[in-house]
Amino acid sequence: MSAPPRVLGLVALSMLVACSDDGTTATGTHATSSGTTTGAGGAATTSAGGAGGASTVTNGTGGSGGEDPFAGPVKSLTVVDLGTDDIGTTVHFPIPDRTIGFTILGESPTDGALGVFRLRPPNTLSSVISQYAIPGTGLGVFVDEHAIAAQDPQSDLPEAWPVAEGSWFVVFGADGPTSAHARLFVRRTEDGVFHGGAMDVNVFVSPGAGESQSYLNTVLSKMFSNYYTPKIGLSLGNVAFYTVPSSYDNVSTYDEYHALLESSTSAGAAPALNLFVIGTMSGELQNALGVAGGIPGSPMVHGTPRSGVAYTPTGDTGYDASVLAHEVGHLSGLFHTSEFQVSAFDPLADTPECPNIMNTNPQNCPDVSNVMFPIAYGGNVMTAWQARVMQGSAIYRGALIEGGPFSQPISMPPPPKPSHDAPTAYQLPITAARTASSGLERTLAAHWCAESPGLIDTLATSLDGVATAQVTALALDPGAFDVTRAHAVELVYRASATGDGGTTEADVIELATSMLDDPTLGRQATLAALDALHALAPATATAHARARRDAVDPIVRATALELAPR
DSSP states (O other), X not given: OBOOOSSSOHHHHHHHXXXXXXXXXXXXXXXXXXXXXXXXXXXXXXXXXXXXXXXXXXXXXXXXXXXXXXXXXXXXXXXXXXXXXETTOEEEEEEXXXXXXXXXXXXXXXXXXEEEEEEEOTTOXXXXXXXXXXXXXXXXXXXXXXXXXXXXXXXXXXXXXXXXOEEEEXXXXXXXXXXXXXXXXEEEOSSSSOOOEEEEEEEEEOTTSOOXXXXXXXXXXXXXXXXXXXXXXXXXXEEEEEEOOGGGSEEOSHHHHHHHHHGGGGOOSBSOEEEEEOSEEOGGXXXXXXXXXXXXXXXSSSSSTTSOEEEOOOSOHHHHHHHHHHHHHHHTTOOOSBOSSSSOBOSOTTSOOOTXXXXXXXXXXXXXXXXXXXXXXXXXXXXXXXXXXXXXXXXXXXXXXXXXXXXXXXXOOOOOOOOOOOOOSOOOOOOOOOOOSSHHHHHHHSEEOSOHHXXXXXXXXXXXXXXXXXXXXXXXXXXXXXXXXXXHHHHHHHHHHHTXXXXXXXXXXXXXXXXXXXXXXOHHHHHHHHHHHHHHOHHHHHHHHHTTTTOSXXXXXXXXXXXXXX
16 A cells, blocks of 8 residues: 555646646646756766765756766666756756666655656657656556655556666656755666665564564565565665654554654665554554555655555564565555556556456456555565566665675665664564455455555445355454454445445444454454444443453553543
8 A cells, every 4th residue: 555645636636737748848837848957057076885885966957967977886876966946847867878777756845746747768759657647557646745756667668668878857747836856866787687685674663563673573584585585686684673652653644644754864874664663553544554655655765755664563474574565565666466446557567457356356366466466465476577666666775796795875874773672561462364264354354455445335335145244254253363353344334334235233333342342352353343333332332442441452552542531
């Protein structure tokens, strides 16, 4: 799941800026392509990052003069500061030979939507991004507030790969901001071929997350050993642990979520994955287990609303590793193989597609085993094109030659003081999700990488009496995975609201009450049952909450105290 734009809908912004992909005119509020280059000359300054490492270049010319930012030895990751320009300006920038990928990051302190309207290689009238989307996909995701990133390659368009050498350009559109500051991050090797890399991880843990450093180290180890090392060629690099305030134990709005990612300002070296481990997500993020800062995000600059991934642990290290593999895939530029709410697919030809997930048993979809399937449960397939996208991203420290050392970071600010495990007053029970006995159980056990109310409503419309009975049985099954039981009661509740599946509000009240009478009920299922009961029978919910005001689980305890204050 990637975070949606915070202010202006994608359709609305696309209506502000509309034209054919001929590169000359974009109309609307602050969205006219001037045909000019950024800056007016001046010298560039370069700071090298060590042998085979990275370099940082301040280039006031945007590629139209001054020193060549890529002169000298090849660096794994070069940073070029393109300066600040008016929205709608055509900002040219150089891409050198042997480039295997690059990322553009645009930022503005002004509230309002900021987007990559167009990204185009040299010597062509075809763009790799046009009108905030990859042409032909309908996935207009290149817009957000305050910070937006775009990457090449993110598709298998002929313009996207091989990465063309020469003068590219980017045009930012906006609704609110009048200017944007842009930086370019260019990934290279000595021969233009990927030779491996190491991904550093900054782990930020909230007090109520409920898992130890040992548990989280195991999750990270499995993410790489099961997914990224054999499929992509990336290994786990340096891992550092920090803490975030208990106010982030529960994140219920996207504003809170973005503030959480922005708190990474004081993180150490870049590039790195900022991983925020929290207790639960509710409200606007209800039922999400993981959310990425963007497609792509910003692992190369800390402190932006795109700088990381947030997730809530389940007690199953293998399951958590699969959730993170999916979300870090988003952060590295990968889309879902298929979308469930609209008929849209990723821009990679070698990933199978499911034309209509919600009118098909998702377990019968040809892409169900792919890591980036939107209803993700344990799939470990990654294709050659998916690997190429991640290998071109800015999320790792790379090797310039086969067998060579990994580069040094691009920046080394003083790191915050590392945290240590707090006294283990509580830790989530270590569990293992059982093998699903049916496609329905697997769907309910999955990481729903989407806005869950929309998915649940869609699932609810397909329920009949038999399916409703099966879902209810899973909600009551003490042997079912905690996530399965949580999704099951939420589905029955949503079905009662829409009149699907023959379920009434009385059925939901009985189900939630029975679940809360189960002393083995886990965190996610407890919260889901309390939420449904609070909506339909507040007095009953208060009674159950009162009994949990001294629960050892700090997330359950905090929720109970909200519903039944002392």
